Amino acid sequence: MSNTLTKADIVDTIHERMDMNRAEIKDHVEALLDIMKQAIKSDHSLLISGFGKFEAYDKDARKGRNPQTNETITLPPRKVVVFRLSRKFRGEINDQRE
Template sequence: MIRDIPTSPANTSAETPTLTKAELAELLFDNVGLNKREAKDMVEAFFEVIRDALESGDSVKLSGFGNFQLRDKPQRPGRNPKTGEAIPIAARRVVTFHASQKLKALVETGAEASFAR
């Protein structure tokens, strides 16, 4: 299991650490043995497959990780915060992500371990 997540210069502040696509490619290079070009291409291809599936209206289910789904949000009334004028907010499609129970449990276990330090 991959545990060493590299810390980029942007992750050294008090902000929440972020794992980037470049860091994912670096992890594939370090832990799987792909060369850097193959690792980068694999990460890009993975996200492209997910993006294409969502664009065509399909749900994406990653066992042990979670589900990406499209949701249609209807038009709704909104308000201009400066003037108070009522303005409609257009209908739109949004992507939602629901973490699996397994991922939630792993995150909770990891959070408990880091608080115990």
């Protein structure tokens, strides 16, 4: 079973640490996520110092194969978002000090 942190978990954690009502916190979290989404859509990157960088890039159309029929198909071009950890956060995860 996975221990995935959800948006609701984030809201609950902030609610425990701050003197704000849950609905207000949820609105702030939603606003932050909207800002992040728009930054990635328009600028194709989002840098959060000490955490990491989200980058969007275009993948070209490519040939693929339907595994059930072995039919060759062309997969359309698409955008892909990748996340790269900051050096500082990577060190924290790996329990190293820089």
